[in-house]
Amino acid sequence: MEALSNYNIKEYNFTIWFFRLLMAIAATLILLVFALQINDAVAIREGEIIATNPQSDYKAPFEAQIVKINVKEGQPVKAGDTLLIMQNLDFLEQQAKTSTEMEYLQKKIESTSVLLDAVQKKQAANEQTRAISAKKYRLDISRLTAELKTLEEQHGLQKERLASAQEKYLGDAVLFKKDMLSKYEYNSTKDAFLALKENLTNLKSERNKLLAEKSLAYNNFTNEQNNLLLNKLQLDENTQELLQTKNDLEGQLLQAKETLHKVDTELKKQYVVATNAGIVNYLFSTKLASNLISRGDLLVSIAPTTISYYAKVIVPERDMPYVKAGQEARLKLDAYYHLEYGMIRGKVLYLAERKESEKFYALVQLLQTNRYKLKSGYTIHGEIVVQRLPLYKFFIKKIFKRFDKV
Known part of the structure; x- marks a missing residue:
């Protein structure tokens, strides 16, 4: 009889403890719903990496004959250096x-x-x-x-x-x-x-x-x-x-x-002069035996020693009212696995004033890109954080968006 009494007391105590635990969990959840802030973001499904100082290509402005070449492939050059000299007798x-x-x-x-x-x-x-x-x-x-x-x-x-x-x-x-x-x-x-x-x-x-x-x-x-x-x-x-x-x-x-x-x-134009500093990565004389060139032939290509990049992302028209300059952008490169390399953080610099090719776009300044070896033309996707909302407001907004789509 005494054992049964002890069992009932333990069961009662466990019930009280379990009820208190449920109440604590419920209170915590309610507190989180009202107190927890979550990012409200605009999804970016299309974009690309663009170089601010791309490779410089120098093409022949007319038919001519190469009379002097002052550089070779792999040679660093400064802005203002004469790369080669052409001659057009006509x-x-x-x-x-x-x-x-x-x-x-x-x-x-x-x-x-x-x-x-x-x-x-x-x-x-x-x-x-x-x-x-x-x-x-x-x-x-x-x-x-x-x-x-x-x-x-x-x-x-x-x-x-x-x-x-x-x-x-x-x-x-x-x-x-x-x-x-x-x-x-x-x-x-x-x-x-x-x-x-x-x-x-x-x-x-x-x-x-x-x-x-x-x-x-x-x-x-x-x-x-x-x-x-x-x-x-x-x-x-x-x-x-x-x-x-x-x-x-x-x-x-x-x-x-x-x-x-x-x-x-x-x-x-007979004097091909470098407009920017960089390294010669293509030279006409190394590709062809003849020194005769035609109009439009590529003469020299110079890759800059350091390249900076920015992102151009397509913003859905319905989300344009929410996106503003200065907002945080979180972008993922299709060329890199984001769980291993992480996301590229950025900041919105500019929003398009009108449609371009039937789409609106935004320009994003890229921050902390040291983990990546970027190339111009890389495809990206991600999101732009437009504001931080309490959890309950975030879910309410999502529900209303669902109803709008329906």
Whole structure:
């Protein structure tokens, strides 16, 4: 009876202990549901590793002949080192031809400018001659007009005197016929009348002479002005022709300069210069026996001594609102078993503003990549941690996402 009593006590104690254990476990689970923080992440199913400073390939810009090689495979080079020198005879010939053409055009332009200056001086002299001729004509006309005016006045006075002398002469002639006037007096009156008549005739002759001189001056002036005008038109035509010739030559010179600049630019490409430091891992001469190259042939490849990488990952469109720059990324390389090598940690640097090939993407800075020997083009997948949530919120969010998909 005592043994049964002890058994019941032990069973009761075990039940109490087990109940307390269940209560503790339940309390712990409830506490974990509300207190435990878990990462809420966006799944990344597609991405790749990209080199920030990839291998530099130098290809032939044109057909040429290798004349000098300054490096060999495996040799380290610095930025600015001349790797090899090519020669394109066609470009060299075109450069010499264009330079000669430029010199010829320059001399032609200088010669045309000299001729243009001479014609312009003739134009100025022609205009000056026209101005002098017009001024001289005005002075001559002014003088002749004044002289004609004086003659007209003298002619008028002389006509009045002649009329009086004629009247007196006719009267004296009547008196002389009647012997009422002496012959001497009659002859004196007659001589005075004839002298006045002769003087009037001289005045008319002088007047006609001045009128003829005035007409001649006008004709000479008109002819001279016409000749000067024709000369001006000819000089203007010559000027326009020379200006057109000069403009055409300057246009040809400009085209020649542009051609020479293009040729010089191409000739500079004859010198293959390293843009970055690295190691020569391919050289044209080690692959082919001939030193003749075609346009687009690979000449030299230089691998950088140190390469840094970043990741480009595809972000599902529905998750784009949650992904932001600065968030943590955890990526796995398909080329490495992640349980052995672990994941690559990174940080989101940039989010695409628009779709590229119907997909959104993000750029991720890679941190602590020493465990991996990365290659550009490696495929990756993983997740981007967008926030930390309590366990109950995490499950609620997952449930709602399930309902959204349904």
